[in-house]
Each structure stands twice: as structure tokens, then as C-alpha cells.
Amino acid sequence: MSIVTRFAPSPTGALHLGHAWSAVQAHSRAREAGGRFLLRIEDIDGTRSRPEHVEGILADLRWLGLDWDGEVVFQSQRLALYADALARLEAMGLVYRCICTRADIAAAASAPHGVGGVVYPGTCRGRSIDPARPHCWRLDMGRAIERAGPLDWTDEIAGTVAADPAMHGDVVLARKDAPSSYHLAVTVDDAAQGVSHVIRGRDLFEATHVHRLLQALLGLPTPVYRHHALLAGPDGERLAKRHGAPSLADLRAGGMDGKTLAMDLKAGRLPLGFGAMNA
The missing domain is CATH 3.40.50.620 (HUPs)
Structure with a gap:
């Protein structure tokens, strides 16, 4: 290879x-x-x-x-690529519109804490949101994990890692002020460019749990990782x-x-x- x-x-x-x-x-x-x-x-x-x-x-x-x-x-x-990936996830029923602000999330009594701080409590999940209102798109993590099943990836330092994206909650895939989030764009781009080995800092190790899930949902290959x-x-x-x-x-x-x-x-x-x- x-x-x-x-x-x-x-x-x-x-x-x-x-x-x-x-x-x-x-x-x-x-x-x-x-x-x-x-x-x-x-x-x-x-x-x-x-x-x-x-x-x-x-x-x-x-x-x-x-x-x-x-x-x-x-x-x-490359915005069209991200829009297409988001549309595919929407067609699967795996994303939803969210109008919550950061202040709303921080104030929610039901909001748990995860690796990156407060985890979104799912306030807008299942709600009918007017598409004309400014909104982001979130991944319905529970449904996504159920659809994908157990996943893992190979890290050259950590070895075989069992994916645990649930720790991140319903992550944002497209922001109100940007057409894609880091999670979606980097996953789509690495696959489109044929990246075989992702070498990046240890601070992004936890994000890979989400990227592995998106790869499975979108039918994309999984690179070998090295989080240095x-x-x-x-x-x-x-x-x-x-x-x-x-x-x-x-x-x-x-x-x-x-x-x-x-x-x-x-x-x-x-x-x-x-x-x-x-x-």
C-alpha cells in the first residue's frame, strides 16, 4: 500500500x-x-x-x-462534498436541526460532562425546527451508534482502539456560521484525498472516536492513525x-x-x- x-x-x-x-x-x-x-x-x-x-x-x-x-x-x-455527506446522513435520519446556543446548553440542568466539557443534552432532538431559523446540524449519536455497530481503529502508538463516540454526545456536523464542522470535513477530506496514515497530535485522539463512526456511516475507508x-x-x-x-x-x-x-x-x-x- x-x-x-x-x-x-x-x-x-x-x-x-x-x-x-x-x-x-x-x-x-x-x-x-x-x-x-x-x-x-x-x-x-x-x-x-x-x-x-x-x-x-x-x-x-x-x-x-x-x-x-x-x-x-x-x-x-470543497463545501459541496460536505453538503453531500450531510445530506446522506439526513436521508438516513441521523441528523437534526438545533437552535440551542452555548449559553442554553451550559444552563441545561440535564447536560452531562464529557471529555470536552458539557455534552449536549439533546434538547432539540425530536423537535420541529423552522428551517428558516439559524441552526446547526447535530448527529443523533444514539441512532448513529446503533446503525454502525461496534467499531475500532488502529493507532500505531495506542494499538487497537475500541471506538466510543458516545462520550461526545450529539456532536455538531454543520455549524450556524460554517457549512461544516471539523469532524465532518476532516473525515470527508481524508477519504477523498486517499490519506492512508493520519499523523496528528495526541490532543485529537478523542475526536477520532467520532471520525471512525462517520467513516462507518458514510462508507469511507479508515486510515491508520498515529497520535503523537x-x-x-x-x-x-x-x-x-x-x-x-x-x-x-x-x-x-x-x-x-x-x-x-x-x-x-x-x-x-x-x-x-x-x-x-x-x-
Whole structure:
């Protein structure tokens, strides 16, 4: 089997070392196997995505010495694929309209807590919602699990994992302000692009339970996954935009050599003073 990996950042800010760590792993895995490495820009969040961040992503990857195969794919140009997948799920009776706000959900006494915080209590499930009202689309998790049956996936670090999407409740598949959620778009895109190996951070491990369910419902192939360890800064906090992680653009402007950085990351090393692996 020819290995196909991908790097799929969102252009909502500058890339940092954590992004580089993930991109280098995906790139190395493909190149060492004689496979293909794809670049996908996940830009369906129209309120936060910026063209200048897209240019920054391309510049950062070139600085690291990472090349990609084929044209860069933009999710904003693939909305028809997501609409078709949602329509298929609707035809199965597995999705419903929801008009609840975050405040509504947080205030619901019946709302349980899951891995990502408050789990939607199903307030709009079974309700008749005027299509003209602003609404999102939610997956009826109970019906979906019943239809799909027991599922698992292979993670190169965790081994065989039994899918447990119920922990997420009735997840959103299309938002009020966006034509698709991350869950639906990434599942559809990985299948459409023939991605065989999904290499991404451990912070997305739990989301894979939902992605495996959607693959089964839509008749899509299941890639092999590798949810790698995250990077932590000197303060022990995960490297992330919200924690003020240094951007690759800042490192580039400071004179750091990108190809050397990529080689260090591939070897499991971080520049002195930049934190630790395996966080």
C-alpha cells in the first residue's frame, strides 16, 4: 500500500513549533516510504481564517525544507462534498436541526460532562425546527451508534482502539456560521484525498472516536492513525497559540535555520530553551 500522509493546518494564526513537529513527522513518514505528502488548508472558519496566514504557512513549510505533492487543497473550495455527506446522513435520519446556543446548553440542568466539557443534552432532538431559523446540524449519536455497530481503529502508538463516540454526545456536523464542522470535513477530506496514515497530535485522539463512526456511516475507508506526543514549553504548558508559543516566523526572523530545526525535530530534539518532547 502506498503511504499518503497530510498536514492540515487552519489559517487562523501563525504556525509554531508544535505545528512543525507534526508536519515534520507526517512528511518524513511519507518520504521514507516513497509515498505522498499532502497539504490541506482547513479554512472553513470564515470569521477567523486569513489569507496572510495561508501565505505564512507556505513560507514556514518551505523554510523547514518540507515539500508537498500536488496542489494545495482548500476546504473552502470543497463545501459541496460536505453538503453531500450531510445530506446522506439526513436521508438516513441521523441528523437534526438545533437552535440551542452555548449559553442554553451550559444552563441545561440535564447536560452531562464529557471529555470536552458539557455534552449536549439533546434538547432539540425530536423537535420541529423552522428551517428558516439559524441552526446547526447535530448527529443523533444514539441512532448513529446503533446503525454502525461496534467499531475500532488502529493507532500505531495506542494499538487497537475500541471506538466510543458516545462520550461526545450529539456532536455538531454543520455549524450556524460554517457549512461544516471539523469532524465532518476532516473525515470527508481524508477519504477523498486517499490519506492512508493520519499523523496528528495526541490532543485529537478523542475526536477520532467520532471520525471512525462517520467513516462507518458514510462508507469511507479508515486510515491508520498515529497520535503523537505534544510539545511543552519551558513552563510545562503545551505549546499552543493561546499559550504564546513562539511562531516559526519569529524563529525565522531571528536567524534560526529551518532545515536544521526540521532535522532536530525528526531526531526528537528541540532547540535549547524551547521546552521538551513527549509532553
